[in-house]
Amino acid sequence: MEFETVIGLEVHAELSTQSKIYCTCSTAFGASENTHICPVCTGMPGVLPALNKSVVEYCVKAGLALNCKINQYSRQDRKHYFYPDLPKAFQTSQYDLPLCYDGYLDIDVPEGDPLDGKAQKSTYRKRFGITRIHIEEDAGKLLHGAGSTRIDYNRCGVPLIEIVTEPDFRTAGEVHAFLTMLRSILIYAGVSNCRMEEGSMRCDVNLSLRPGPDAPFGTRTETKNIASMSATVRAIEYERKRQKKVLEKGGVITQDTMRWDDERGLNYAMRSKEDAHDYFYFPEPDIMPIEVDDEWLGRIKASLPELPNARRERYMADYGLPAYDAGFLTGERALAEYFDDAVAAGAPPKSASNWLMSDFARLTNEHSLTWDALPLSPEDLAKCIALVESGKISRTSGSKILDAVFSGDTRTPDELVAALGLAQVSDEGAIRAMCEEVVANNPKPVADFKAGKEKALTSLVGQVMKASKGKANPALVNKLLRELLA
Amino acid sequence: MKITKEQVEHVASLAKLSLSEEEIERLRTQMGGMIAFADEINTLNVASVRPTTHAIAQKNVFREDGCAPSYDRAVMLENAPMQDGECVVVPRVVE
Numbered sequence: 001m002e003f004e005t006v007i008g009l010e011v012h013a014e015l016s017t018q019s020k021i022y023c024t025c026s027t028a029f030g031a032s033e034n035t036h037i038c039p040v041c042t043g044m045p046g047v048l049p050a051l052n053k054s055v056v057e058y059c060v061k062a063g064l065a066l067n068c069k070i071n072q073y074s075r076q077d078r079k080h081y082f083y084p085d086l087p088k089a090f091q092t093s094q095y096d097l098p099l100c101y102d103g104y105l106d107i108d109v110p111e112g113d114p115l116d117g118k119a120q121k122s123t124y125r126k127r128f129g130i131t132r133i134h135i136e137e138d139a140g141k142l143l144h145g146a147g148s149t150r151i152d153y154n155r156c157g158v159p160l161i162e163i164v165t166e167p168d169f170r171t172a173g174e175v176h177a178f179l180t181m182l183r184s185i186l187i188y189a190g191v192s193n194c195r196m197e198e199g200s201m202r203c204d205v206n207l208s209l210r211p212g213p214d215a216p217f218g219t220r221t222e223t224k225n226i227a228s229m230s231a232t233v234r235a236i237e238y239e240r241k242r243q244k245k246v247l248e249k250g251g252v253i254t255q256d257t258m259r260w261d262d263e264r265g266l267n268y269a270m271r272s273k274e275d276a277h278d279y280f281y282f283p284e285p286d287i288m289p290i291e292v293d294d295e296w297l298g299r300i301k302a303s304l305p306e307l308p309n310a311r312r313e314r315y316m317a318d319y320g321l322p323a324y325d326a327g328f329l330t331g332e333r334a335l336a337e338y339f340d341d342a343v344a345a346g347a348p349p350k351s352a353s354n355w356l357m358s359d360f361a362r363l364t365n366e367h368s369l370t371w372d373a374l375p376l377s378p379e380d381l382a383k384c385i386a387l388v389e390s391g392k393i394s395r396t397s398g399s400k401i402l403d404a405v406f407s408g409d410t411r412t413p414d415e416l417v418a419a420l421g422l423a424q425v426s427d428e429g430a431i432r433a434m435c436e437e438v439v440a441n442n443p444k445p446v447a448d449f450k451a452g453k454e455k456a457l458t459s460l461v462g463q464v465m466k467a468s469k470g471k472a473n474p475a476l477v478n479k480l481l482r483e484l485l486a
Numbered sequence: 487m488k489i490t491k492e493q494v495e496h497v498a499s500l501a502k503l504s505l506s507e508e509e510i511e512r513l514r515t516q517m518g519g520m521i522a523f524a525d526e527i528n529t530l531n532v533a534s535v536r537p538t539t540h541a542i543a544q545k546n547v548f549r550e551d552g553c554a555p556s557y558d559r560a561v562m563l564e565n566a567p568m569q570d571g572e573c574v575v576v577p578r579v580v581e
């Protein structure tokens with residue numbers, strides 16, 4: 001039997017604030033257990049939470065970046081559940097008046113398997129609806145031991161936004177493309193660092209199957225504990241196949257919450273449904289209503305940077321870059337800004353793009369560097385490109401300069417050209433002499449070329465390059481050889 | 487509205503409480519009284535009254551983002567029934 005897969009997402013992203021949502025404890029990741037806690041974030045009786053203004057601003061910023069409408073009058077609510085990771089026994093969240101609602105993202109979805117490692121693929125454009133975005137607090141972390149569970153409350157009260165999508169996804173590839181773009185936008189907007197490996201971005205997957213696009217939705221399951229982009233794809237594929245098997249045998253899907261185990265590559269049912277849905281929401285009396293007036297909304301709007309989609313279109317329209325280049329360059333804000341700065345310093349856009357996609361991609365990978373911590377300034381990249389394109393050094397020498405700088409050499413490109421002896425010989429007299437010698441000593445290729453074998457020239461150019469120890473300007477060698485053999 | 491024994495048991499299980507038969511009966515009567523009071527309020531015509539979620543008409547009470555030192559861990563952990571100097575310890579939780 002063939003089924004259509006229907007997927008909706010709930011994405012949690014920790015906000016990039018310094019302090020927690022209701023108290024002044026730090027949100028920094030990796031501190032030793034329970035050193036970032038106080039009576040407010042551990043829910044001691046009688047404390048009064050004070051809402052962090054930046055949390056509201058970040059959430060509205062995310063909403064604007066994701067084409068949402070903004071509830072200018074909003075409120076927080078208590079969501080009750082009893083679990084040791086939540087010492088207050090309720091999570092302060094939002095229920096019927098989320099800050100943002102009714103948004104969307106247009107995505108160019110690459111065809112085929114998102115994990116096959118192939119870089120350039122054909123794409124199709126699709127719109128994915130965003131139901132709502134609201135603010136809430138994170139829970140603590142449970143550390144399971146043999147006979148007991150230890151609890152670290154450092155994460156308790158770290159501000160989150162929860163982004164709920166419409167059930168618009170049909171494949172793991174669409175989810176992967178959406179999450180990639182979402183992550184990029186949230187990082188661009190400065191809303192979250194979205195480090196899935198640190199749990200600062202988490203994705204729950206609601207998945208169901210139905211016989212065809214016109215059939216009503218089937219019963220869905222929710223898969224939690226997905227900790228990376230690729231794990232999302234694996235968890236979706238696993239759950240799709242599991243449900244298919246059940247349905248083909250005539251079974252029914254129960255509305256379970258599943259936990260994904262990426263190491264073992266399988267999921268298992270967690271809590272039962274009736275426990276999960278009696279949250280007894282009611283308005284949070286300790287937090288006053290939130291009103292985002294036009295003036296405040298305008299200021300938040302003005303603080304948004306140029307987002308990846310818009311940047312991508314600009315690179316294609318203004319610089320004539322191919323879609324693949326534009327997508328690569330706008331994947332991360334730091335990279336896009338570096339590229340912009342290099343172009344502003346005079347680098348031809350396509351050349352800058354080529355260097356970034358080849359040498360830089362390789363070197364950042366080799367040296368485990370992020371795009372916001374490159375050892376070469378954009379101005380120096382523009383300088384390197386100019387050195388190559390003016391014929392002063394070869395493209396290979398350009399790579400040598402980058403290798404040196406990425407390995408810790410702090411000299412300027414000009415100094416490195418001199419120190420490493422990379423300058424090409426563009427002295428026409430000297431090169432002409434070498435060419436004449438090569439022509440005299442290689443009668444066979446010379447004869448071949450004169451008989452019309454274009455390829456024979458390559459071996460002659462090679463001979464001259466060898467004679468010059470790689471320093472001759474190849475374009476000039478080519479030109480002079482053709483003159484000599486004409 | 488009458489509260490049933492099953493409703494008390496359901497709420498108790500959500501709150502992870504185990505109750506004796508006596509306690510269930512006592513809570514059933516008490517909760518019945520609360521709901522009866524709510525039923526009484528429900529008979530009032532409030533069509534023209536805006537829902538009230540807060541007793542005082544304030545909005546946008548915020549704190550600027552910024553950190554201050556947290557509490558001493560040992561002091562915080564004193565509040566836990568069981569702890570190991572670093573973490574609060576509870577009986578093993580099954581997910």
Ligand SMILES: [Zn+2]
Pocket residue numbers: 020023024025036037038039040041042157
């Ligand atoms: Zn705190």
